[in-house]
Amino acid sequence: MNANLAQYEHVCSLSSRMVEAARANDWDNLCALEHEAAMLIAQVKQSDPAAQHEIVSDETLRRRKIALIHQILADDREIRSHAQPWLESVRTMLAASTRQRAVKNLYGMNNPF
Numbered sequence: 001m002n003a004n005l006a007q008y009e010h011v012c013s014l015s016s017r018m019v020e021a022a023r024a025n026d027w028d029n030l031c032a033l034e035h036e037a038a039m040l041i042a043q044v045k046q047s048d049p050a051a052q053h054e055i056v057s058d059e060t061l062r063r064r065k066i067a068l069i070h071q072i073l074a075d076d077r078e079i080r081s082h083a084q085p086w087l088e089s090v091r092t093m094l095a096a097s098t099r100q101r102a103v104k105n106l107y108g109m110n111n112p113f
Contacts, residue, residue, distance in 0.1 A: 005061055007044045008068040011037055015075035022082035030079070 014037040021030040 002061065004044070005065055005068075007040065008065055008072075011040055011044075012068045012071050012075075014040065015072045015079075019075045019078050022079045025082070025086070027083075027086065030083075 014033055018030055018033045018037070021027075021033060
């Protein structure tokens, strides 16, 4: 297996773990895994720019790389399907808190006297 393909395998493994974290609503772990994946992807981009555009002559390796990319994209879709409702609830909660704070400030409810 070439080094570039090994990096794709590692990213795919991380994305699978990210799906598990999203399913479990383990957002701290998801964020940590996402950070790890982002660092790995940055390393891939910096390591050998030519390798990013290499033509894989071995058909088996090419198919494996395509399968990994498809799996990573599928994992990303599933992660988003779990994260979007959670993010929306956080947005709603923050908006309500902001409105409540604005009302308190407007009517001087924060004044202890």
